[in-house]
Amino acid sequence: MNTRQYLLSTYRLMLQLYPPTFRRRFASQMLEVAEAAEPAEWPLIFGDTSVAIVRCWIEGSPSTAALAEPNAYLPVGASSLPAFGFLQGLILSTVIILALLYTGYRWPPPCPAKRPIVTEIVGPSQASLPAIAPREHVVGRIPGQ
Amino acid sequence: MSSYDISLPDMEAEDRPLSSAALHILLALAESNLHGYGIMQAVKRQSGGQYKLGPGTLYANLDRLLANGWVGESERQLKHGDTRREYHLTANGERVLRHEIRRLRRVVDVARTRLGKLDDRDV
Numbered sequence: 138m139n140t141r142q143y144l145l146s147t148y149r150l151m152l153q154l155y156p157p158t159f160r161r162r163f164a165s166q167m168l169e170v171a172e173a174a175e176p177a178e179w180p181l182i183f184g185d186t187s188v189a190i191v192r193c194w195i196e197g198s199p200s201t202a203a204l205a206e207p208n209a210y211l212p213v214g215a216s217s218l219p220a221f222g223f224l225q226g227l228i229l230s231t232v233i234i235l236a237l238l239y240t241g242y243r244w245p246p247p248c249p250a251k252r253p254i255v256t257e258i259v260g261p262s263q264a265s266l267p268a269i270a271p272r273e274h275v276v277g278r279i280p281g282q
Numbered sequence: 283m284s285s286y287d288i289s290l291p292d293m294e295a296e297d298r299p300l301s302s303a304a305l306h307i308l309l310a311l312a313e314s315n316l317h318g319y320g321i322m323q324a325v326k327r328q329s330g331g332q333y334k335l336g337p338g339t340l341y342a343n344l345d346r347l348l349a350n351g352w353v354g355e356s357e358r359q360l361k362h363g364d365t366r367r368e369y370h371l372t373a374n375g376e377r378v379l380r381h382e383i384r385r386l387r388r389v390v391d392v393a394r395t396r397l398g399k400l401d402d403r404d405v
Binding site for chain 1: 317318319322334335336337338339340341342344345346348349350367
C-alpha cells in the first residue's frame with residue numbers, strides 16, 4: 138500500500154465520523170475530491186475535514202435536520218422502529234442502569250481495617266543537651282540467694 | 283397571506299452577510315457549473331491563491347446553500363458511464379450574490395473615504 142492509498146483509506150475512515158445523513162449525501166463526493174487532490178493539498182484536506190466534522194455535530198446541518206424532521210415528533214406507536222428494537226433498547230438500558238447502580242454501591246471501595254499508627258518522636262539533638270553523667274547501677278543481692 | 287406563513291422565503295438569511303466561503307462558492311458557480319473539486323480550484327484561482335477551500339468547509343457550505351435554494355445540483359453523465367454531481371447557481375442565488383456584492387461595495391466606499399482622510403492626515 139503506497140502513501141496515497143494509505144491516506145485515502147484513512148480519509149475514508151475519517152468520513153465515517155460525520156453524522157449519517159450528511160455522510161450518505163456527501164461522503165462519496167468528498168472522497169472523489171480527495172482522490173483528485175495533489176499531495177500538497179492533503180494537510181488542508183485532513184485539517185479542514187476534521188474541524189468540519191466537529192462543527193457538523195455541534196451546529197447540525199440542514200440535510201440532517203430535513204431528514205430527521207419527519208420522524209422527530211412521532212408518537213411511539215407510530216414510529217417505524219420495530220418492537221424488537223424497543224426490546225433491545227430496554228434490555229440494554231436496564232443493563233447499563235444496573236451496572237451503574239452496582240458500581241455506585243461498590244465505589245468507593247471499603248477502607249482497610251484500622252492498624253496501629255507508629256510514630257517517631259523526634260526530640261532535640263544530643264549535641265544540644267547538657268552532658269549527664271552515666272548513672273551507676275547498683276547491683277544488689279536478691280535476698281535468699 | 284398570513285404573517286405566520288412559514289412558506290415565505292427566509293428574508294433574514296438573504297439579508298445576512300455571506301461568509302467568505304459561501305461568497306467564493308457562489309462567485310465560482312456564477313462563472314460555470316462545477317463539481318466539488320472544480321469549485322475548490324476555481325476559488326483558489328479567483329482569490330489569487332489567498333483563499334484555499336477544504337472539502338469539509340466546501341460541502342458544509344454547499345449543504346446550506348442547497349437548503350436555502352441558492353445552489354442547485356444535477357447529475358452529469360461522463361464518457362465512461364460514470365456520473366458526476368455538478369452544482370449550479372440558481373436565480374435566487376444570483377439575486378443573493380448581487381445583494382452581497384452591493385453591500386460589499388458600500389463597505390468599500392466607506393473604507394475608501396475614511397482611509398483617504400487618514401492618508402491626508404499622514405501627509
